Amino acid sequence: MDKLQAMKVFCRVYEAESFKMASESLDISRPMVTRYINALEEELGAKLLHRNTRNISITYAGKQYYRHCVPILEAIEEAESDLGDLTHQPKGHLRLSVPMDFGLSHMVPILSEFSSLYPEISLEVDFSDKRVDLTESGIDLAVRGGDLGGDHFIARPLCRMQGYVCASPKYLERKGVPKFPNELSQHDCLVYTNAPNTGRWVFTKDGVTEEASISGTLSANNGGALTRLAVEGAGIIMQPDFLVEKYLKTGELVHLLDDYETFSGQFYAVYADRKLLPKKVRLLIDFLIKKLQ
Structure with a gap:
């Protein structure tokens, strides 16, 4: 039995509390995980894990063995990492x-x-x-x-990332330019359905927070799709910079309410x-x- 590999397998099973997860993360078969654990328990003369068809639990001996395994494996990992680039490619x-x-x-x-x-x-x-x-x-x-x-x-x-409120020039020509957040209730807003609060957008100015009620006839669970809809003139969006910045540069979208801060993350x-x-x-x-x- 490869003792170091068996220790790695045991530690991964311990951490994931799953033979299946251990086999996937270590890229070995599930029966091989079982064989390593069985061989380790036989050599140690102690039960490390209690398992049944639904779950596993760690024995007292297993907890103690894990506590000793971790610093050993970390030291080996560190040594291999220092020399790894000189000897082999990770895989x-x-x-x-x-x-x-x-x-x-x-x-x-x-x-x-x-x-x-x-x-x-x-x-x-x-x-x-x-x-x-x-x-x-x-x-x-x-x-x-x-x-x-x-x-x-x-x-x-x-x-x-930073959020921007945007619309296309043709939408703004048709519907007008909102100057304040409370005016958004009179506009067609494109709603991102994965947001925690789909019916309101939050703005901050000079330390004061303001909520704007928003609604519209188009909504989606994908920000990229909403951005494309905004470019086509379908309404106003609040989306992160990585989605809208290229359209702001080309003029296909216009940054609105730029005196206000929106979400950041x-x-x-x-x-x-x-x-x-x-x-x-x-x-x-x-x-x-x-x-x-």
Whole structure:
């Protein structure tokens, strides 16, 4: 039995509380995970995990063994990392979740460059605005924006975003230019249905916050689609800079209510809170920070 590999397998099962998740993150079969755990328990003469058909639980011996395994594996990981670039390329399968619009506009060229640099790492990318459960989904790393929520993960900042209220010149010619947020109730606003409060937009000026009631005949769960609708003259949008900036530069959209601040936020690289972060994940996080910051 490869003792170090068995220790890695046990620690991953311990952290994920799942044989399936451990097999996916380590890129080995589920029966192989079981064999490693069985061999380790037999050699140690102690039960590390209680498992049944539905779940697993950690024994007292398992908790104590994990506590000793972590510093050993971290020391080996650090040593291998220091020498890795001189001896071998990192490899393995890496599952990544990114927001649809930000992923398409900013992540695609970065991921392409990463794949060229590390050809033995296979990337499986889920482009979706749905927030996945990092523990249950098998996702190694997620890029998320705005309010993260929850406390069972680590978040590393990548870049900032800023919201803009915009409309096309032809819409403004037809409907007029709003000068104040409360005038938006008289306009066709394009509603982003994934927003926490779809019926209002929030503005701040000189430290004073103002809410504007908004509505319209068109709504969608995709900011890119709403931006294109705004360019076509369908209404007014509030969308982040990475979606509207190219249209503002060409004049296809006009920035409205620029005396007011709208939403702002941060994109983060988010991953499960665990001790043993695979090298391939660390490499991608560092690469994203370098490119996006």
